[in-house]
Amino acid sequence: MSDKPFCIFVVDDDALLRLVITDQLQGHDYQIHEFANGEECLAALDLSPNLILLDIEMPGLSGIDVCRRIRADGNDDVQVMFVSAHDDLEILLAAFDVGGNDFIPKNAKKDVLLRKVELAIEAEQQKQQLQSQLSYAQQTAFTAMSSLGETGTVLQFLRTSFQCVTFQQLGGLLIETLQQYGLTGLVKLTDTQQEYDFSPEKACTPLEKSILTYVAKLGRIYQAGDRLVFNFSHVTLLVTGLDTDDPDAIGRLRDHLAILAEGAGARVEAMISEQQRLQETNIRLEGVKELTDLLIEIEVNQQANHSQMVNLAEQHKINMESAFIHLGLTDSQEFLLHGYVDELTSQMDNLFENDNRLALRLNKIVEKQKALLIRQ
The missing domain is CATH 3.40.50.2300 (Response regulator)
Incomplete structure (x- = not known):
């Protein structure tokens, strides 16, 4: 009273x-x-x-x-x-x-x-x-509902971020999520080689880029007036437009936006890992392609060598038969020499057949590796 x-x-x-x-x-x-x-x-x-x-x-x-x-x-x-x-x-x-x-x-x-x-x-x-x-109960209920709605926005961002496959998509999603809170801001995303800056106008001005570079050197969470800065792995988030007359709302937003920035950083790390894995897969696929080409070349050379060896053996038999006329060999001697040549030719055919089987097995192994890499 x-x-x-x-x-x-x-x-x-x-x-x-x-x-x-x-x-x-x-x-x-x-x-x-x-x-x-x-x-x-x-x-x-x-x-x-x-x-x-x-x-x-x-x-x-x-x-x-x-x-x-x-x-x-x-x-x-x-x-x-x-x-x-x-x-x-x-x-x-x-x-x-x-x-x-x-x-x-x-x-x-x-x-x-x-x-x-x-x-x-x-x-x-x-x-x-x-x-x-x-009045307190109504205020508590309103705060709880507000917090629930704000939490829902964070959860929706996290779900949608998993569908982002480029830094442009992720940066645009962060800007849109800030606008759902009635806020504006700037975003910097970094991978191992490049930086990506975003603003509500899509492309950052040189001044905005300079500001992002400066605030990226501040602490993990830094507040000055109606501005909040979040620095997490691969992510810098500068938020403006906070209602300084409502410290409770700022406290809730600080918690929600910190989760937002940390989630975006986790997604960037996942995207970097995916890019590295894709590069490694492409390198392996290139190696498999080179190995496949080499196997084809070996197979062609084997077939050519086999044909050439068969022709040489046939020519050698013809030359031997011609020489038999001048050597005065008996039939049994000629038959024996022909047997040696036929046996040598048969052994050579077996060797080529073994090589073909090995090449076929190696080709199957290469195809399996190729299929595994494509699925990755």
């Missing part, structure tokens, strides 16, 4: 009764105002009374009419305690229907009146506490 004194209106057409009630309330640090009729009471509501002791039976507007107008004007916070010499059920129900809070007989003793006022004060304090708790 505020430091303002508890304000009480005493409304009764009987001046003596007003005096008695006012006298009973003295000495308790109450702010008391007296009114002789309902019209005066309604005209003074801008004084923001906490409690109105309201006589029911008055000339002009009755207490019931006054209470009805008070509630109709939206004054629900002020408590109305009806005062009447009658306490029959019909009077009590009428008081209840128009929004009364309590009832006290006109002939009530002082301690009863004071206790009623104390109860009214306690009721107002409880109401204020409930309103404060409700």
